[in-house]
Amino acid sequence: MSENYIQEIIETRRAIHRRPELGWTEFETMWNVCNHLERWGIPYLTGTKVINPDFVMGRDETEVKDAIARAIKHGVPESFIEKTEGYTGAVAIIDTGRPGPVTAFRCDMDALPVRESDDSSHEPTRLGFASERPGIMHACGHDGHTAVGLAVAHWLSDHKEGLCGKFKVLFQPAEEGVRGARPMSESGIVDDVDWLVGSHVGGALHSGEICVQDGGFLASTKFDIHFTGLEAHAGNAPHKGHSALVAAACATMMIQGIPRHGDGDSRVAVGKLVAGEGRNIVAAHAMMQMEVRGETQEVNDFMAENVEYIIEGVEKAYQVTAKIKRVGESSTLVVCPEIFDKLEKAMSEVKGVKILPRFHAPTGSEDCSWLIRKVASHGGQAGFFLYGCEHKGHHRPDFDIQDETNLPVAFNTFISFAKLINGKQ
Numbered sequence: 043m044s045e046n047y048i049q050e051i052i053e054t055r056r057a058i059h060r061r062p063e064l065g066w067t068e069f070e071t072m073w074n075v076c077n078h079l080e081r082w083g084i085p086y087l088t089g090t091k092v093i094n095p096d097f098v099m100g101r102d103e104t105e106v107k108d109a110i111a112r113a114i115k116h117g118v119p120e121s122f123i124e125k126t127e128g129y130t131g132a133v134a135i136i137d138t139g140r141p142g143p144v145t146a147f148r149c150d151m152d153a154l155p156v157r158e159s160d161d162s163s164h165e166p167t168r169l170g171f172a173s174e175r176p177g178i179m180h181a182c183g184h185d186g187h188t189a190v191g192l193a194v195a196h197w198l199s200d201h202k203e204g205l206c207g208k209f210k211v212l213f214q215p216a217e218e219g220v221r222g223a224r225p226m227s228e229s230g231i232v233d234d235v236d237w238l239v240g241s242h243v244g245g246a247l248h249s250g251e252i253c254v255q256d257g258g259f260l261a262s263t264k265f266d267i268h269f270t271g272l273e274a275h276a277g278n279a280p281h282k283g284h285s286a287l288v289a290a291a292c293a294t295m296m297i298q299g300i301p302r303h304g305d306g307d308s309r310v311a312v313g314k315l316v317a318g319e320g321r322n323i324v325a326a327h328a329m330m331q332m333e334v335r336g337e338t339q340e341v342n343d344f345m346a347e348n349v350e351y352i353i354e355g356v357e358k359a360y361q362v363t364a365k366i367k368r369v370g371e372s373s374t375l376v377v378c379p380e381i382f383d384k385l386e387k388a389m390s391e392v393k394g395v396k397i398l399p400r401f402h403a404p405t406g407s408e409d410c411s412w413l414i415r416k417v418a419s420h421g422g423q424a425g426f427f428l429y430g431c432e433h434k435g436h437h438r439p440d441f442d443i444q445d446e447t448n449l450p451v452a453f454n455t456f457i458s459f460a461k462l463i464n465g466k467q
């Protein structure tokens with residue numbers, strides 16, 4: 043029986059892989075999810091019921107408008123777009139009608155600005171489901187996460203007679219740049235949740251390996267910085283100009299040189315810098331996208347504050363103005379020890395998997411930390427697990443997850459956890 047759900051996962055994952063969408067623009071992906079939910083008679087919530095606009099960061103109104111137009115062109119009904127209120131994100135609700143715990147499963151939906159490999163050794167290319175949108179790609183496996191979440195919702199709905207309590211499956215937008223989980227966590231949607239589980243494919247784990255993450259999420263702050271100077275003729279009046287390009291370049295070098303904090307690991311990256319108008323014009327505009335991370339909130343805040351000091355200094359030194367905007371934020375992982383044993387018990391029911399020791403090396407950031415924090419804040423238990431695949435690195439053109447082999451591991455773990463927590467007494 044579970045083979046039907048697995049087949050569904052593969053089909054959904056490949057359909058989503060073909061139509062990748064960046065954070066806050068996942069309208070086609072969301073329709074794919076909600077259209078299925080409607081067909082199966084599963085109620086769901088959208089719009090400001092699941093996203094609190096006061097906490098939305100890094101959402102570009104023009105990009106959203108373009109995405110809506112594109113989605114409608116690709117067959118998404120306008121009536122559905124209205125339901126979204128312009129915000130991507132949906133929560134499926136499966137209520138057994140019997141008293142019991144509220145259990146939430148969270149998956150993310152967004153893709154990355156990466157151009158997918160056209161090499162025939164890359165499975166999506168070989169099998170014909172590579173990205174149809176050049177320059178955008180599911181290069182982190184969130185297509186797989188969404189497909190698993192949808193099949194889990196389907197299974198729960200089909201099997202609710204044998205379960206108690208209530209389930210919420212969260213389809214979160216904009217995980218990349220750590221933007222989507224905070225507004226979801228502040229929408230009230232997890233306020234009644236007793237148990238919440240998130241997961242990610244890949245990382246350091248190989249196919250068939252699975253483990254609980256019990257620490258190691260880095261707190262992070264993402265900045266967009268716009269520099270404005272003054273144009274001038276580079277030959278006859280360079281002294282009359284103020285170069286935003288030189289200011290931004292100098293800021294880049296200084297930012298990379300922020301002293302490291304003694305209390306924990308930190309990261310800093312200027313990932314994008316665009317500047318200038320032309321060869322012989324003193325550059326009046328520059329735009330930088332950068333981020334800092336820290337092993338603790340304090341370390342991250344120290345890094346972020348130093349970025350702000352540097353920008354202030356550069357403004358003065360180069361007589362430019364700089365607008366600095368926080369476009370994403372994530373926190374460290376709050377640890378709820380009670381859930382770890384339950385998760386490992388659920389994993390042990392899944393055939394053919396190898397449970398690795400709990401993972402807590404400080405590596406990436408994951409905004410599920412906000413949802414976990416929210417659930418923990420009212421006494422609930424929330425956790426995160428990782429499951430493996432064979433890959434050459436996340437966010438690369440050749441990233442892949444071997445969906446047939448690896449996604450069933452996540453599906454079966456969620457189902458097994460649901461039975462463990464919400465099994466009918």
Ligand SMILES: [Zn+2]
Pocket residue numbers: 182183184217242
């Ligand atoms: Zn990811």
